[in-house]
Amino acid sequence: MIIRKFRASDAVAVARMHRGTIRKINSKDYSKKQIEVWSGRTNAKKFRGSMKSHIQFVAVDKGRIIGLGGFRKDGKFNSLYVHHKYIGKGAGKRLLSKMEREALKMGFKKFTVNSSLTAKNFYQSQGYRVIRKTLFKRPQLILEVYKMEKKLRSK
Numbered sequence: 001m002i003i004r005k006f007r008a009s010d011a012v013a014v015a016r017m018h019r020g021t022i023r024k025i026n027s028k029d030y031s032k033k034q035i036e037v038w039s040g041r042t043n044a045k046k047f048r049g050s051m052k053s054h055i056q057f058v059a060v061d062k063g064r065i066i067g068l069g070g071f072r073k074d075g076k077f078n079s080l081y082v083h084h085k086y087i088g089k090g091a092g093k094r095l096l097s098k099m100e101r102e103a104l105k106m107g108f109k110k111f112t113v114n115s116s117l118t119a120k121n122f123y124q125s126q127g128y129r130v131i132r133k134t135l136f137k138r139p140q141l142i143l144e145v146y147k148m149e150k151k152l153r154s155k
């Protein structure tokens with residue numbers, strides 16, 4: 001498995017993986033309607049368009065994109081998704097580590113993430129602490145999430 005920068009040519013595979021992860025993994029913690037709206041908000045055009053404002057990485061295994069992690073250029077944590085068949089195999093940890101190192105290089109001192117109920121334990125295992133339970137609101141979508149943060153340090 002390798003971690004590399006996201007490329008525009010990755011957008012279709014990333015969108016497919018993103019939707020699949022939401023539908024397979026997050027469906028245990030959110031309603032069918034929430035999953036439908038959440039997974040329906042993603043597409044290749046959106047990922048290509050985010051290249052100007054985000055620093056994004058992909059995890060690739062045997063030529064297949066199995067994960068995506070990224071943050072905005074202003075340092076705001078944006079996303080971390082891993083293909084459902086690769087959960088627990090180190091892709092999420094490696095992506096998160098790469099994101100944190102890159103953010104440190106850019107001068108950012110902490111990451112704050114709105115974690116899904118599904119990912120909360122993962123982030124805690126990586127040193128993130130819960131600040132509060134909150135709601136993530138977008139048009140036609142409200143998700144219960146945990147606002148979490150971690151102070152970034154060089155390793």
